[in-house]
Amino acid sequence: MKTEDYAVAVGHGVDPARWQEEFEVLMGRIAGRFARVEPRRRLRAFVQGLLSELPRKNCWSIAEWAGEPSPDGMQHLLGRARWDADRVRDDVREYVLEHLHDEDAVLVVDETGDVKKGTHTVAVQRQYTGTAGRIENAQVAVYLVYAGLHGHAAVDRELYIPRSWTCDPDRCRAAGLGEDTVFATKPELAARMIGRFLDAGHRVGWVAGDEVYGGNPKLRSTLEERKVGYVLAVACSAEVTTGAGKFRADALAAKVPKRAWQKLSAGVGAKGHRFYDWAVIDLAEPRPGSHRLLIRRNRTTGEHAYYRCFSPAPVPLATLVRVAGSRWRVEETFQAGKGLAGLDEHQLRRFTSWSRWVTLAMLAHAFLAVVRADEHTRHPAPDGLIPLTCNEIQRLFTMLVAHHVHDVAHRLSWSAWRRRHQARARASHYRRQAANQT
Structure with missing residues (x-):
């Protein structure tokens, strides 16, 4: 973006240069988790792709948007590159706490489901998910959301592994789970995440959650003990x-x-x-x-x-009411994480890839939440305008900072790549069908 364009934007109360600087600082913050420069560069493009306005976000669409010749690099970043998603998750937590810290903040626990097809995606089975409002073939994860006066963002995640998986070591191994994976209830996953938060040296006065968590005496006792x-x-x-x-x-x-x-x-x-x-x-x-x-x-x-x-x-009583009301923040976080950062759009089967995708989606949404909080502090909205929302920040960030323009050759090359891949997939399906019929 040109300097004079920034000046015009600043005249409208928006400073994309500061957003770009914040994004680069965030990328630098987690750069040490990657030993080589190639995955660091690809990470930056991947997160920008999650923040883009692509109608559907997956390794194919993000790679094309980022200007890469094929999705191989993005798939490598999520599946085979050497980096620890749990350490980046910890970085997300520290980033959120640093910028959204509030003495009266509440930790909210809740689960959300992603409807899936087939039986090979890690942890998928027919189960109830609030996303669909009914029993569906779905993958469910529990999230921990930090909700304070300045904003809210997810700071931890745990994939719910049903008993149908934990009693089948071969299935777990095929999906990248350890053979010693044991079943844990959703309240147990919540307690695990809350424990990590507190053990990291952070303090919070309150936890909120729905009936899944309130009906569990063990979780309540754990919180009381702490x-x-x-x-x-x-x-x-x-x-x-x-x-x-x-x-x-x-x-x-x-x-x-x-x-x-x-x-x-x-x-x-x-x-x-x-x-x-x-x-x-x-x-x-x-x-x-x-x-x-x-x-x-x-x-x-x-x-x-x-x-x-x-x-x-x-x-x-007013304090209890305030905490009870904080639980709605988790729904807003899920809506923004899915709608703005592709939290639920992964098309990945293995556990490592899932954990990396959702962690980077949490990172992308945390960036929007931090920019929003900063804008509300620095530039209160003038009369006639509501304060900047995460939705509007994502739209402006994509247009003014992270916009990619590709030539016709790039578009045609990707069209050929997709058709070639689809042709190989179709031929493979035909061969498998013919073999099953003999």
Whole structure:
């Protein structure tokens, strides 16, 4: 981009030069994870490709967008090049904490699924996924999201490996999993990630999650032992103990007097504050700390939601409501990670490639979240404009900083490469079909 073009952009309150500098600093931050210069250069192009506005992001489309003659280099980066995705994941966490740190931040745990075809993709099986809203052939991963006042981004990930895989060592080996891979529940994966976060020297006051995590006593005990507060959703049938005895959560909600309900906002959404009626009941637990049941009532439908809450010391109802509302940040993170950084668009079968793809997608989204936070601090939006969003930053970054223009020869060469690859694939399918029929 030319200097005078930057000047025009700056006149509109946008400084692409600073975005480019931030991107280069981020690339330099993880460059040491790669021993050779070739994968470092390819990494930069790959992340820019994830941030691009390609309608579909995979090794083929990103390689063509980056100007490479074939997808071989991008596939090598994800599958065979020597680098540790877990160390880059740690770099992402430190990057997010450095720029989005907030004393009142919340760690949110949740899973998301990617619908897949076939049976060979690592960890795939027919299972429920909220992405589709039903049971589908899917791959599910649990993510840990750091949500604070300045922004939110995923800082860790764990692939959920179903029992149908862990009891089949040969299948695990074929997908790049160790033969000693053992089954872990989603709450166990969440505890593993939270433990990594805390063991890295970071502190957080609260963890939030849905019923999958709130209904797990072991996860709750783990958080209590580490003196981390939580607001975790539970089912209406969850049993809790009060001074008057043991009750179902919905039975307690029916006993709450009208004067005990308070109208409070669970945070600001796209259409304004999310107001609900809230009530809280103290629980009788033998363990130290403040244990409570939080009840949310929809002001229109009357529908109830329930949360098991713990804090080392008693806190106001408004604090519990704020933490409960933070859980929606994980949905926004998934939406942005998938829509802007290709988090769910990988077409990869092996575990190493999966972990590398999602880690780099987390990195790409973290970059957008950090730029957004920086822009909101440096350049408050003028009257008549909303503050810059991650969507708008991605669009401007692609157009003003990372735009690639390729000649006709490059486009035609890729067309020939695709047709040649497809011809080989078709011939292979025909040979296999003929062999099966003999």
